[in-house]
Amino acid sequence: MTDAKFLTQHDGPQVYVTYKKRYVGLFAIVLLNLATGFVWLTYSPVASAAEGYLNCDTTIVNLTSILYFVAYLVTSPASGWMFEKKGIKKSLLFGALIQLVGAWLRYFASLIESTPGNSGGRLALTLVGQVIAAGAQPFFLNVPPKFAAVWFSENGRTTATMIGSVSNAFAAAVAQLVIPAITTSPETMADSVLICAIIATVAVIPVFFMADRPPTPPSPSAAEALLETSEEPFWVSLKKVGKNKQFLILMFVFGTFVGFFNAFSSLIVQFSEPFKYSANDAGYFGAAMIVAGLVGAGIAGPVIDRNKQYKLLLKCMVPVATLFYIIFNFVVRENMFIAIIVVSALLGFCSFAMLPVILELGVECTYPVTPSSSTSLLWASGQLFAVVFLLVLGELQDNEKAVSTGVSPPLVFIAVWCVVSTAPIYFFKSGYLRMEAERRSRQNKGVVGKASPQDFEDISLDVKGDVKV
Incomplete structure (x- = not known):
């Protein structure tokens, strides 16, 4: 294939082309995020069964979730370095194989006999497998904005980022429904672990069929990224992003809401248990939040792609999401199942609409540094906050107090923190x-409104493309 500095039509104005093969890569990212969501939430939605299966206490079961967040913080810089040095496809394949190894190690642990007096072997191998699988997570969470920036035009980037980013949350919703349904006792826990290992195996396959980069750029910013012989070193970009005050505001807000979502997904069974709700009920609460969130993100992505009002949407959604966290304190009661479902759905709708918006704003306010730098720091803040919140909320959990007063201390903490975190977003002023x-580039170079890949005779294309400008 000919290496061209820019794509022209018979020496005419520059045009930008998108290719249908971009959807193969997007599907691979979605499937990998689905797999990592299942592996992450294999144990915590069925804490009682997991305790019997591993012969451990609740703290160890919660640790299986905490390890995911800690491992992210450790391996996230490595994922950014690999995206820079090895490209998207090889980095995703590396992460997929790590996840595969970790998932199967957890299943092999089920073959080791475990009793209350001798639980070390199964428990140790399970935790080792969980750590290895968790180390793959940043390869899947960090890539959507970078992949969207390289493969999609400016009229589709936010939607692509949304699809790739919320797929992990969608997996969490499905896992909270499926895992309790198939894990009815400690004896059936091994079946759930096996299913997760199979999902992790299937998720590797599409990566082999994706392309690492498009033959020609879909936008001016993608053209710069694709044509540079060497990107700015990841660590240099990371340092620049970390000094950007506007970006730090986004980090705090993103960390708060992602951290609470992760903590909520992991501990929702414990929050609702004092009010006589079962693990299956808690799964419905989490699923309602995430399914409605997917609808919210699904609406926000295309709308923002059309009107580009990122800041307006963010400044509306943050206080509304905070309001619903406050309302949670008044509806988590006995015999309030429908009310909890409704508030969970409304909270998820608002919260998820913010996810692709903040990820894209992170790229916008730090441009021209590589998207993987801003994305990795945003997700790192979410995982770090999640670890802190899990530890704090676990300590605050008091079933007797919740029953006697009707107030859940962890939910009060969440509401208060969200109120505090609302104010900084109104100081976000970045352009x-x-x-x-991109607007300046188009004005300077001129762009053809319509074109066909067949028009570009000097370049052989290996996929059919739609043209977006």
Whole structure:
């Protein structure tokens, strides 16, 4: 294939092309995120069964979730370095294989006999497998904005980022429904672990069929990224992003809401148990939040792609999501199942709409640094906050107090923290640096409105493409 610095139609104005093969890569990212969601939440939604299966206490079961967040913080820089040095496809394949190994080690642990007096072997191998699988998570969470920036035009980037990013949360919703349904006792726990290992295996397959980069760029900013012989070193980009005050505001807000979602997903059974709700009931609460969230994100992505009002949406959604966290304190009561479902859904709708918006804003306010730098720091803040919140909320959990007073201390903490975190978002004033650069580029170079890949005779294309400009 000919290496061209820019794509022209018979020496005419520059055009930008998108390719259908981008959907293969997006599907691979979605499937990998689905798998990591299942592996993450194999044990915590069925804490009682997991305790019997591993012969451990609740703290160890909670640790299986905490390890995911800690491992992310450790391996996230490595994922950014690999994206820079090895490209998207090889990095995803590396992460997929790590997840595969960890998932199967957890299943092999089920073949080791475990009793209350001799639980070490199964428990140790399970935790080792969980740590290895958790180390793959940043390869899947960090990639959607970078993949969207390289493969999609500016009229589709937010939607692509949304699809890739919320797939992990969708997996969490499905896992909270499926895992309790198939794990009815400690004896059936091994079946759930096996199913998760199979899902992790299937998730590897699409990666082999994706392309690492498009033959030609879909946008001016993608053209820069694709044509540079060497990107700015990841650590240099990371340092620049970390000094950006506007970006730090996004980190705090993103960390708060992602951290609470992760903590909520992991501990929702414990929050609702004092009010006589079962693990299956808690699964419905989490699923309602996530399914409605997917609808919210699904609406927000295309709408924002059309009107580009990222800041307006964010400043509306943050206080509304905070309001629903406050309302939670008044509906988590006995015999309030429908009310909890409704508030969970409304909270999820607002919260998930923010996810692709903040990820794209992170790229916009730090441009021209590589998207993997801003994305990795945003997700790292979410995972770090999740670890802190899990530890704090676990300590605050008091079933007797919740029953006697009707108030859940962890939910009060969540509401208060969200109120505090609302104010900083109104100090976010950054412009849309990437979109402004693309607008200038189009004005300077001129762009053809319509074109067909067959028009570009000097370049052989291996996939059919739609043209977006």
